[in-house]
Amino acid sequence: MLLADVRTAAPRDAAAISRLLAEAIREDYGSLLGEMRVGRLVSDHCALPRIRAEIEIPGGAPAWLGWLVAADADGTVVGAVSGGVPVTSEGELYALCTTPARRRQGVGTALLAAAGELMRAHGATSQRMTLPAERAPALPFFTHHGFTALTPVRLGRVL
Numbered sequence: 001m002l003l004a005d006v007r008t009a010a011p012r013d014a015a016a017i018s019r020l021l022a023e024a025i026r027e028d029y030g031s032l033l034g035e036m037r038v039g040r041l042v043s044d045h046c047a048l049p050r051i052r053a054e055i056e057i058p059g060g061a062p063a064w065l066g067w068l069v070a071a072d073a074d075g076t077v078v079g080a081v082s083g084g085v086p087v088t089s090e091g092e093l094y095a096l097c098t099t100p101a102r103r104r105q106g107v108g109t110a111l112l113a114a115a116g117e118l119m120r121a122h123g124a125t126s127q128r129m130t131l132p133a134e135r136a137p138a139l140p141f142f143t144h145h146g147f148t149a150l151t152p153v154r155l156g157r158v159l
Contacts, residue, residue: 091119
């Protein structure tokens with residue numbers, strides 16, 4: 001399958017982002033962190049009212065640049081990323097997820113590239129992110145894209 005579109009999330013995407021993010025957290029961290037910690041992550045980061053509110057925040061405020069989604073040709077959301085530039089010249093990825101069925105098909109790479117471009121447009125020269133665990137399943141993806149460990153759970157790269 002080919003990726004059809006990476007675009008700014010619209011209010012109609014909120015439920016899909018919420019489901020996708022919760023699914024990715026449960027799949028990737030369920031056995032690693034345990035049910036209680038995963039439940040807290042899902043509760044904190046995937047609540048539909050939170051995602052809706054974040055989508056409706058006007059873009060361009062550097063600390064919050066918003067959500068981007070990757071969608072198939074039929075409009076199905078298959079990935080999402082959020083981020084901002086909370087510190088001068090330093091972009092921050094707050095979330096990046098893809099549907100498990102579409103992993104290793106370029107969806108995450110396309111989202112990471114789009115988020116990087118948006119952050120560069122707002123003055124970022126580097127990108128950072130914090131993973132939920134030291135042995136995060138996404139670590140090989142991020143190291144493949146130039147991220148290095150700043151701490152056991154904090155990664156960074158030059159844009």
